[in-house]
Amino acid sequence: MRHVGSVSAPTPEKAHEHASRLFGWFADDVWVCESSDIHRFSTHSLGEPGEDATPESGTERRQHEWDE
Amino acid sequence: MISISKLLCDLDAEGDGLRYDAADESKKPQITERKQRRPVVVWNVTKQCNLHCAHCYAGAESASAPGELTTEEGKDLLDDLADYGAPVVLFSGGEPLARQDLPELVEYAADRGLRPVLSTNGTLLNRDRARELRDAGLAYAGVSVDGLPERNDEFRGKEGAFEEAVHGIRSCLDVGLKTGLRYTITRHNAEDLEGVVDLLSDVGVDRFCFYHLDYGGRGADISDVDLSTDERRAAVRRLCDMTREYRERGEEIETLLVGNYADAGFLVEYAREELGDARADSIYRYLRRNGGDPTGERVADVDYQGDVHLTQFWQGYSLGNVRDRSFGDIWEDESNPLLARLREREEHLKGRCADCRYLDICRGGSRLRALAEHDDPFAPDPQCYLADAERAGEPSAPPAPSD
Numbered sequence: 001m002r003h004v005g006s007v008s009a010p011t012p013e014k015a016h017e018h019a020s021r022l023f024g025w026f027a028d029d030v031w032v033c034e035s036s037d038i039h040r041f042s043t044h045s046l047g048e049p050g051e052d053a054t055p056e057s058g059t060e061r062r063q064h065e066w067d068e
Numbered sequence: 069m070i071s072i073s074k075l076l077c078d079l080d081a082e083g084d085g086l087r088y089d090a091a092d093e094s095k096k097p098q099i100t101e102r103k104q105r106r107p108v109v110v111w112n113v114t115k116q117c118n119l120h121c122a123h124c125y126a127g128a129e130s131a132s133a134p135g136e137l138t139t140e141e142g143k144d145l146l147d148d149l150a151d152y153g154a155p156v157v158l159f160s161g162g163e164p165l166a167r168q169d170l171p172e173l174v175e176y177a178a179d180r181g182l183r184p185v186l187s188t189n190g191t192l193l194n195r196d197r198a199r200e201l202r203d204a205g206l207a208y209a210g211v212s213v214d215g216l217p218e219r220n221d222e223f224r225g226k227e228g229a230f231e232e233a234v235h236g237i238r239s240c241l242d243v244g245l246k247t248g249l250r251y252t253i254t255r256h257n258a259e260d261l262e263g264v265v266d267l268l269s270d271v272g273v274d275r276f277c278f279y280h281l282d283y284g285g286r287g288a289d290i291s292d293v294d295l296s297t298d299e300r301r302a303a304v305r306r307l308c309d310m311t312r313e314y315r316e317r318g319e320e321i322e323t324l325l326v327g328n329y330a331d332a333g334f335l336v337e338y339a340r341e342e343l344g345d346a347r348a349d350s351i352y353r354y355l356r357r358n359g360g361d362p363t364g365e366r367v368a369d370v371d372y373q374g375d376v377h378l379t380q381f382w383q384g385y386s387l388g389n390v391r392d393r394s395f396g397d398i399w400e401d402e403s404n405p406l407l408a409r410l411r412e413r414e415e416h417l418k419g420r421c422a423d424c425r426y427l428d429i430c431r432g433g434s435r436l437r438a439l440a441e442h443d444d445p446f447a448p449d450p451q452c453y454l455a456d457a458e459r460a461g462e463p464s465a466p467p468a469p470s471d
Contacts, residue, residue, distance in 0.1 A: 026405040042392045047141030
């Protein structure tokens with residue numbers, strides 16, 4: 001499985017159609033997930049350092065965290 | 069971006085080195101001495117805008133959107149871009165002047181060695197703001213006008229927008245800030261084109277950028293008013309003729325075409341017909357150095373919330389976010405199959421593009437329009453207006469010894 005970015009669309013169905021048009025030639029299956037359902041962690045920081053966060057399922061320290 | 073005035077009239081410009089690797093032969097101070105290796109980055113600093121233009125690729129709205137990069141985040145982004153070697157950052161929007169920290173960001177970009185330029189609707193510019201931006205290091209302001217007053221105002225959704233934009237242009241020129249026009253050609257305003265150039269050249273504008281409509285944001289909603297093939301040929305031919313007429317009168321205007329690299333093939337054909345084979349071959353070589361459509365290579369976009377896009381027009385798809393990874397990491401990550409394939413698109417283009425003699429100076433034109441029209445990012449650009457006879461055959465010019 002490979003993460004290949006994000007698409008903007010008014011509905012999940014439209015998002016899947018859009019992503020399939022972009023990557024259907026490459027992938028057997030294209031999965032999309034609503035960005036509001038994703039909690040993202042990153043070691044990269046931009047601007048003032050964000051709140052430190054540690055993923056519940058891991059021990060690696062992260063610098064930046066926010067909900068989409 | 070293709071300079072008609074450079075290619076047809078030998079008018080030197082600051083972008084000759086950047087665009088054609090032709091800094092040595094240009095009399096103008098150059099943005100860069102070497103052809104760009106890194107992308108010009110458009111940064112949509114906000115989604116907020118005081119106008120509501122029919123063709124807005126960013127889908128700008130009157131209210132600000134959540135998630136905008138803060139001033140500090142913006143400065144870190146500019147550090148990121150400078151470290152990566154981006155030559156130019158184009159502050160865009162929404163309307164970038166809606167952000168009160170714009171001069172601070174411009175100054176920071178200039179201090180970091182980026183060339184800060186601005187894309188604005190001009191209506192919020194006055195002499196004080198223009199001076200503040202000039203003093204911050206702004207190198208250029210491109211002001212959007214899309215027709216003579218009545219048509220422009222209808223297109224931009226505000227009565228009086230034309231006069232306000234002209235006031236903004238005058239304010240920039242008054243304080244010595246280099247200023248140009250941005251004009252998106254559609255069926256609605258093609259006939260105003262010459263009138264706007266005449267009017268604004270009298271005001272003192274000497275740089276005119278003409279954009280073909282791309283099918284992103286609200287631009288996708290008005291593809292039905294896009295020019296037909298014949299209308300597009302006529303409009304581009306008129307721009308070529310007009311540029312030469314100005315030159316013959318001793319007036320120098322810089323004219324550029326943006327957003328449709330079928331223009332490259334057309335310019336070679338035009339030059340062969342009007343100026344002879346030697347000039348046509350020379351233009352071909354310039355355009356080959358320019359490298360064709362820049363999507364995913366020589367132009368990049370970062371939107372107001374940090375999402376990185378293949379061009380400013382293609383905001384519906386993002387490669388990644390600068391809050392997650394550095395811009396350079398995102399841009400260099402060719403494990404993304406779309407990005408990798410776009411960078412070798414000559415091998416994957418289909419239909420009329422696949423065997424076109426101008427493939428190496430056009431590179432298929434807009435992949436976004438191909439996607440919008442054919443659901444396939446490697447299908448032909450629906451805006452290609454070259455005739456079959458023009459596309460047939462071998463590339464038109466042999467390599468010059470210096471190539």
